[in-house]
Amino acid sequence: MRYETKIAVIVREDLATWQKLNVACFLAGGLAGSSPEIVGEPYADASGRAYGPLVRQPILLFAAGADELGKALRRATERGLRVSIYTYELFATKNDADNRAAVAAVPTDALDLVGLALHAGRKDVDKVTKDLALHP
Numbered sequence: 301m302r303y304e305t306k307i308a309v310i311v312r313e314d315l316a317t318w319q320k321l322n323v324a325c326f327l328a329g330g331l332a333g334s335s336p337e338i339v340g341e342p343y344a345d346a347s348g349r350a351y352g353p354l355v356r357q358p359i360l361l362f363a364a365g366a367d368e369l370g371k372a373l374r375r376a377t378e379r380g381l382r383v384s385i386y387t388y389e390l391f392a393t394k395n396d397a398d399n400r401a402a403v404a405a406v407p408t409d410a411l412d413l414v415g416l417a418l419h420a421g422r423k424d425v426d427k428v429t430k431d432l433a434l435h436p
Contacts (some may be wrong), residue, residue, distance in 0.1 A: 301345055303357045306425035307331060307338065310372055311435060312414040313363040319414070320435075322388045327417035330384030335419045339347060360425075362432040369413040375428045377408075386415040 309327050310318045326426065330388050332355060340356035364372065376383045389402040403411070418425060 304342060304422060305357070305419055306422045307355065307359045307419045308362060308425050308429050309359055309417040310362040310364050310369060310415060310432060312369060312428065313365060315414060321409065323415035324361060326383050327384055327415050328355065331355075331417050331419050334384065338419055353426070360429070361435040362429055363435040364432050366413065369416060369433060372415060372428050372432070373408075373416055375430075376416070379424050379427065380393060381418055381420045381424055381428070382397075384417045385411065385413060388412040388414050
């Protein structure tokens with residue numbers, strides 16, 4: 301099936317594996333919260349056991365350097381796209397309120413981005429992720 305939209309998660313390539321996984325999970329959750337239409341229906345197995353829903357379309361996972369993340373954020377902003385972000389400072393916070401405060405304390409151009417995610421039209425996502433490689 302070809303979707304009219306794409307979902308992209310971009311993670312900074314120099315992070316430890318646990319950090320990359322953590323960032324990707326938080327960002328995917330953020331997308332589901334800000335774009336509820338990407339969430340499918342709940343699952344059930346043949347025994348009747350119910351399971352939670354999943355995102356209904358593939359998520360492309362890209363690796364990027366710090367400069368490339370900044371460029372992707374600028375490209376998304378120029379197109380008026382809403383993105384979810386994760387900054388390095390969030391590894392040290394313990395709750396959502398502290399996370400938001402850590403981001404609010406830093407101007408856009410000074411954010412120490414370690415990840416970002418977006419759900420938008422295919423062409424827009426392609427423009428934002430131009431020149432980025434899929435995560436190995």
